[in-house]
């Protein structure tokens with residue numbers, strides 16, 4: 200980077216009065232530093248605002264275009280736009296990426312959303328509240344390099360929100376917890392820290408907890424649910440799609456994509472280790488590398504439980520997430536392979552047993 204465009208492209212606070220259209224789209228120094236001022240003029244940045252079968256809808260400072268479909272990009276991605284040779288547009292490195300494995304047999308990876316800054320994990324102060332589910336979402340966010348923030352909605356329908364808040368706060372010291380009435384006037388104010396200009400946020404959580412209500416409160420007069428757009432697909436037909444990246448009143452972008460709503464914890468190993476770093480450190484002190492923290496001697500986890508330093512329920516949730524994650528990460532062939540290995544081991548154990556049996 201050099202010269203007079205530095206401040207402009209790096210989105211520095213040195214130019215607060217002139218709103219750069221790219222700022223609103225979420226452009227930041229993280230992306231600017233992957234290129235230089237000359238390249239930016241030749242191939243201006245564009246962001247994927249929605250994904251369709253016919254291609255990727257992209258938006259730039261004064262560009263509104265469609266890139267040909269490609270599997271390695273998703274909503275929220277940034278490209279350097281090659282006007283002369285559109286398919287050659289260059290995909291920029293991501294700040295964060297949410298992906299999932301498809302539930303089908305082939306279990307290929309689907310990219311759900313890129314470059315989200317904050318994931319609001321929404322649950323209500325009632326029967327929906329489930330600490331294990333919250334933990335899953337937090338692990339998923341950590342794994343994707345997205346900052347998780349827990350929002351506890353419907354406080355007005357609950358006698359005492361404190362127990363919910365205390366439990367949610369016990370998940371991690373690094374995750375903010377906000378009690379928020381989604382139907383109140385103070386939503387935008389309460390979420391302002393995370394919804395500044397140029398930020399990209401998403402809402403995760405079960406149906407009916409208030410995600411749309413919160414998103415609409417941020418949007419002000421705009422109604423996100425009715426933000427459908429009509430466009431012409433590659434065969435010239437009119438199609439109606441939901442927009443996926445909504446630029447709302449506070450200046451932030453709200454990402455709403457169907458894939459987000461179906462997220463499960465899949466291969467979020469890094470997130471699980473972040474979330475349970477203390478337990479993983481303890482585990483390293485167990486005598487056996489494959490300690491099941493069950494009946495093994497010199498088990499550091501059991502010792503810490505006995506001393507009352509850690510909580511049994513949390514240990515159980517951690518073990519389940521690790522097991523689930525290991526299984527989810529396996530491909531179908533690996534699973535078969537593993538099954539084969541397993542049956543071999545069982546057979547050999549049986550054999551050993553038989554041979555050692557007294558005649």
Ligand SMILES: Nc1nc2c(ncn2[C@@H]2O[C@H](COP(=O)(O)OP(=O)(O)OP(=O)(O)O)[C@@H](O)[C@H]2O)c(=O)[nH]1
Nearest residue numbers: 352353354379380381382406407408409410411412
């Ligand atoms: N009293 C009260 N009602 C709320 C609150 N948050 C959401 N609601 C109501 O709960 C209902 C469901 O809210 P939605 O925003 O549609 O929930 P959602 O999470 O978007 O649900 P899906 O679209 O199914 O995923 C609506 O009738 C909201 O008005 C809250 O904090 N207090």
Ligand SMILES: [Zn+2]
Nearest residue numbers: 485490492498
């Ligand atoms: Zn152990």
